[in-house]
Amino acid sequence: MEKQAGSTASRDKNRVEKSQLEFFKLFLTEVRMQLPDEPLSAKDMSQQMMTMEQTNQTMQTNHNLEKLIELQSSSYLNNALSLIGKEVEIDGNGRFALEKQTGSFSYIIDDNKKFEEITITITDQANKVIQTIKGDAKAGQHNFTWDGKDSKDVAYPDGIYKVLVEATEKIEGAKKEMKKSPLPTRIFDVVVGVNRDPDISLQLSHNNHVPLKNITKIK
Template identity: 35%
Template sequence: MDTAAAQTPPPVNGVTYKDTNGAGSLTGGQSINDTFDMFLKLLTTQLKNQDPLEPTDNTEFVNQLTQFTQTEAGLNTNKKLDSLIALQSNTQLTSALDYVGKEVKADSIVLSLGDSGADAIYGLTANSAKTEIKILDSNGKTIRTLQGQTTAGQHKVHWDGKDDNGNEMKKGVYAFSVVAKDSKDKVVQTAQGIQGTVTGVQMSNGNVILNIGEIEAPLNSVQAVVQKQSTTGASS
């Protein structure tokens, strides 16, 4: 489909709409006052080209002017909606700042390997006979297989950053997959995620994103905010 043709208004009484510099384009959001001269020229041209034996009814010109005004009103409404959306996004971003410095649990299939390794959280909907957590590199290759808990509920597993051969892996982002099966070798439904401290927030395509280490997690993926353990000992 021709985009330019789709944006150009259809001819009125045989008069084609022309806009050489965009100044009179309604799609450009110009005021009716700025384009009224263009509209008057259009009416004048129609009067010159109409059939004297079948002149255009005056009400038709009134209808055209009404449509012209309604078009401008619609464009102004769109501008106001855009402003409201932008305001809403800014409000969401401001609210998300409260997460900075807090520890959260979020749905995720990736984890960030740091100096102290990486922690992954997962949940089992039922008891399993065997649970494996597979760590995958950027090529999708399994580099480490960890044994997980078999009881229903939420669990955490720590990866020390080494592969199955004991080699230290580079710091960065890795994927992980939780596979659980029961005694009849049937797959047990699982959920997986990460737990970490939020270091920043940002907007991406209209969505609020939390930075958890090197991982970017949508705000709606957060399942819980975890209170950090106090390192201060109780006084006697």
């Protein structure tokens, strides 16, 4: 996106420069062709000079914009490159990786929330339930590590698994009801590269690509 904006500014600059050259040609022609008894008035000349000045300002503005975009793009890329080899925390979108019988993710409970219980359900890509576990219902960020086994102690292979963290809260009213709602999860992964096509994104060790803005924490 940064490249497209920079190219647009360059094209605008070229168009303005071409228009400015044509303006000068027309202006000089008008001066040469004016009749001795009907010279170009001071007002007309002033308007023509004002138009020329506005053209110059437009060209300079486009040039400055192009330079600013180049600087922003360079800074953005440098920030992304500095993360290579580092472990980062990102929005998990309900998925996490199991590697060498270890899979980690986290969930956050706001300070103003009070839940009765937290239920963590881990499934495979076919939505088959593997494990259901009770989580911590206290406020704060809770990190959870799964050993890759189900309730019968059967180990599962490395890969990408799904997780659903549900919070149960009591609804006050005439009838006291229990309401379940999902909580967002975050995962940890290592940055192994940077992708620049078309926008800058981070390549993670498990072949995921995420925008730089999605990073919530650097470990």
